[in-house]
Amino acid sequence: MKIAIVGGGSTYTPELVDGIARLGLPVTELVLVDPVEDRLETVGAFARRVLAGLGHPAALVTTTDLDAGVADADAVLLQLRVGGQKARHGDETLPLECGCIGQETTGVGGLGKALRTVPVVLKIAERVAELAPRAWVIDFTNPVGIVTKALLDAGHRAIGLCNVALGMRTTIADHLGVDADSLLIDHVGLNHLTWTRSAVWDGRDMLPQLLQTRGAELSERVGLPVSLLRNLGVIPSYYLRFFYAHDIVLDEQRRNPSRAEKVEAIENELLAMYADPAVTELPQLLKQRGGAHYSEAAVQLISAVAGNTHAVHVANTRNAGVFPFLPDDAVIEVPAEISAEGARALPVAPLDPLFAGLVAHVSAYEQLALDAALHGGLHRVERALLAHPLIGQAALAEPLAARLVGANAEYLPWAR
Secondary structure: OEEEEEOOOOOOHHHHHHHHHHOOOOOOEEEEEOOOHHHHHHHHHHHHHHHHHOOOOOEEEEEOOHHHHHOOOOEEEEOOOOOHHHHHHHHHHHHHHHOOOOOOOOHHHHHHHHHHHHHHHHHHHHHHHHHOOOOEEEEOOOOHHHHHHHHHHOOOOEEEOOOHHHHHHHHHHHHHOOOHHHEEEEEEEEOOEEEEEEEEEOOEEOHHHHHHHOHHHHHHHHOOOHHHHHHHOOEEOHHHHHHHOHHHHHHHHHHOOOHHHHHHHHHHHHHHHHOOOOOOOOOHHHHHHOOOOHHHHHHHHHHHHHHOOOEEEEEEEEOOOOOOOOOOOOEEEEEEEEEOOEEEEOOOOOOOHHHHHHHHHHHHHHHHHHHHHHHOOHHHHHHHHHHOOOOOOHHHHHHHHHHHHHHOHHHOHHHO
């Protein structure tokens, strides 16, 4: 099996390589593709040491040539960041001046990232379709829901992947003292807008008990009051904090450095570690980079597709009637059956109106955001901002649209 990782120069990559080796994915060739050659070589050399240390026989190749990297691949993983941490810093700070949350996947920042990213991802996918027509594109690039819909709408063989569900399942299993593979969680919504509604182990839903006995720890993990979790009877994802605790988060963001600044410092330190030939294992610092459990999620998904196992994993895929209040072609994040045919969303219990209303609202925004990313135009950007529940006011949407387009003009041909 040949796997290509586009964005292979990411400091995430060694964790993915570690997961491939540790979990025994039968990869014969692993190709890291990235346009930044010096960074790519540093990450690639360390990744080879990780593979060797775990005794995995895969050949690891680095290249700046996308076509060479994806040709004849069985799976292509996308983990790119158009504009790097500099653009992310803009996503996280520009909205603050207008009293809006600054975050790279949610609200204003998420739209900025979508505008930059969707056209690039589609060009990559076109080359994959030409050079590796049987390959599945596994998208880890944010905003995953919007990017996955862009890929599917264009006819590509694509599945969206996020680490949040697997991380939540692992956390719950640790609290219960059980094996994560024996736990079935009902994790539903949109990418970065999900709720865990049950955690079934040995035929029993353990979530009510867990909210009572370990509520404080779960509250700390998601950054929301334990009283809210117990009242709702669910565990919201961390990203619901931007909606349920908007003013608190905004105040925190205004008083602290951006996440981009923190991540850039971590990445510089990680790259220095990776460059040391004596370093052969993943540094502890990598846990602070984010993306925990990404490797397990990716390996499980690829294994299920390649093996046609029909295993169930949480993925981003077509709604196809699962949420009757959304269009069939919307992309949702729910448990899905994974096979050689891709991901098929499984039926879930109806959403509480409190959750369904927000899902419908954000899904409508995502459609407008994709329209803006595909076709450009200041008016389309403004419409998307006006539709987002974290913005939603003309007095905010109009100036934010102009500033967002101006800040990203170098990545938007239609805005130059």
